[in-house]
Amino acid sequence: MKNFARRAAHVQPSAIRELLRLGADPEVISFGGGYPDPALFPVEELAEIYARLLRPEHAKNLQYTASNGLPELRAQVAARMTADGIDCTADDVLIIQGAQQGLDLTARLLVDPGDVIVTEDPTFLGALIAFAPTEPEYAVVGTDERGIDTDHLSDVLAANPRARLIYTMPEFQNPTGVTLSLERRHRLIELANQHDLIVLEDTPYRALRYEGTSLPTLKSLDTEGRVIHLGSFSKILAPSMRLGWVVAAPAILEKLALLKLAADTQNSTLNMAATSDYLSRYDIDAHLAQARPVYRHKRDLMLSTLAATLPAGVSYTHSEGGLFTWLAFPEGFDAGAFMADTLLPRAKVAYVPGGTFFPITQQPNHARLSFSGIDDDRLVQGITALGNLVTEHLR
């Protein structure tokens, strides 16, 4: 049979899909998925909402609706964005199938084969998966505890005239957990203006800050309409809604909306109506205020258990929010082989080996650990087993 299209060669199995499968085995203590804690889902409120929406007189909730999203939900998202410093209206908001779809649509809008996407190194694996079918090249910029290194970014942009897009997760980055400092946020916008680039700002964990002060979004600092802002209900309400949003300048949003229509017509009317209803009848900020201490506790428990059990020479990040910490093992340590050969068979513990998060040169001596959605006992048991086995392995 004839070959697939050229772009299909860039579409290969990845760690994420395997992890989604692995997460389904109840025997494995998985620190792999970026799953929110299901104990925090507002199940009873949603039960009430769906019961209200699924009455015969409301059959329209099961019908098609406007492809760019329910108008009331778009207005509610715009109001929340405005309260967060991004001055916008419903017309500036496109509802999408989780922030993941925003990654796909943005790459399709902007990237021709061979164009350069600039990312943090490491970056979100799901973004690399979304970008792959557009056949991009990558230019990468290292991060430290203040996020992406803007001095290095400046050099990288100067060296890459085909750069089209800077992709960044400014808060509690996946996988490293680091947050971009205010000074660097300003500098990043300055550099994007100077080099005429689009910035794709991905903020799935923004509302999950456990300490420190919230910083302005890149979109709120955007002086030339070149930031595409992605948000998501997955971590603040529930992943199953499959709802995210884009805020962008009108010319960009119009094209993204057309690509969205082409890709899947629209999101679920019912899930959009339910989310809109949740936002109007319940207090999502109060819900988040209850969720944060739970995650904070998990993070603290993971970090203290790592401190107690990991040997010298293994470091990990202290994230101010989000779901992750990022481990750096000594040079020469292969986190993938260690998990396959030792950690899984001997302790039934899983993480995400870090190699695949690097767009160009994979560094095998890293792992991403999520602290959410695991009860305390299993968290301590799993991390302790990890610490002991790493200690044994490095001895």
Add this chain to the structure above:
Amino acid sequence: MKNFARRAAHVQPSAIRELLRLGADPEVISFGGGYPDPALFPVEELAEIYARLLRPEHAKNLQYTASNGLPELRAQVAARMTADGIDCTADDVLIIQGAQQGLDLTARLLVDPGDVIVTEDPTFLGALIAFAPTEPEYAVVGTDERGIDTDHLSDVLAANPRARLIYTMPEFQNPTGVTLSLERRHRLIELANQHDLIVLEDTPYRALRYEGTSLPTLKSLDTEGRVIHLGSFSKILAPSMRLGWVVAAPAILEKLALLKLAADTQNSTLNMAATSDYLSRYDIDAHLAQARPVYRHKRDLMLSTLAATLPAGVSYTHSEGGLFTWLAFPEGFDAGAFMADTLLPRAKVAYVPGGTFFPITQQPNHARLSFSGIDDDRLVQGITALGNLVTEHLR
């Protein structure tokens, strides 16, 4: 600012999106949308189902799940497909965001810029919208009352060595309503084998047959694993579930699943669980057996009203199922201008002007009318107004 990617130039506003907006105006009698009748949605059953799924002990229904779809739903779809003559298992099924996503994923898998997609002429507008970002060329084949003309198809394939894909809707085609005959189904598969092509079979209305005998799917006649079969729950359950499926050969399905993961991670777990629950606790075939006479009645009412009110020289198709009839006005009649200048302002009646359904040469003297989801009085009122205004216009 720099330009968008090359593919973005192929992404333009279309009639469908405007129609979705127009359909929201309650004053307009719209025959435009391909909407199922909301009175047929099993609202009460779904209310029971969501109430059961949204209990605290079932919080997993709000969590992420396997990206290729809930295993139980895939098995149920496979069982239904097998009963319909397509021998398959859950492993051969990928759950997607409505059949529309199958169009997008398939084009991305197979079509490089300049490759040729072969379609019926006219064809489904949503498919043209989905295919556009892959920058295809088109080769088109006329249809008659037995569907796509396979003699013409043979010539077209011989003349188009870059043909990659035959896209077809064998039952109650959108927009014409015609059904491919059994003889031509065999011939189409023969031609695909001979020319080493993929066939994309789109069957959103297959279960909505109001007369005549069901014919085997192209997939069931597929001798070389080259048919990609798309199905949808939108017309048999509710569009708001945003659920469809693909059945395809393993090598193809594997790549489509990777593209799906990249595009939006997964479908809504909750909506998949609800649909699975519906299939196991209720009788969807009994539901369809109740729905068919309703649609049949609407079709008959529309056709008889058209017969009574349209002037000579305007013809329309008699579909054995689905949601549409297709009008052919005399040569020189512009159905778009007529709707904008006369039909909407004078009668508040809308249809879909047919021009945009033609991939290459738009024929402006056509319109698509949907007979579903409109109560009898308004249907007769709208069609009578159409008939009278066309009569006046052509006089």
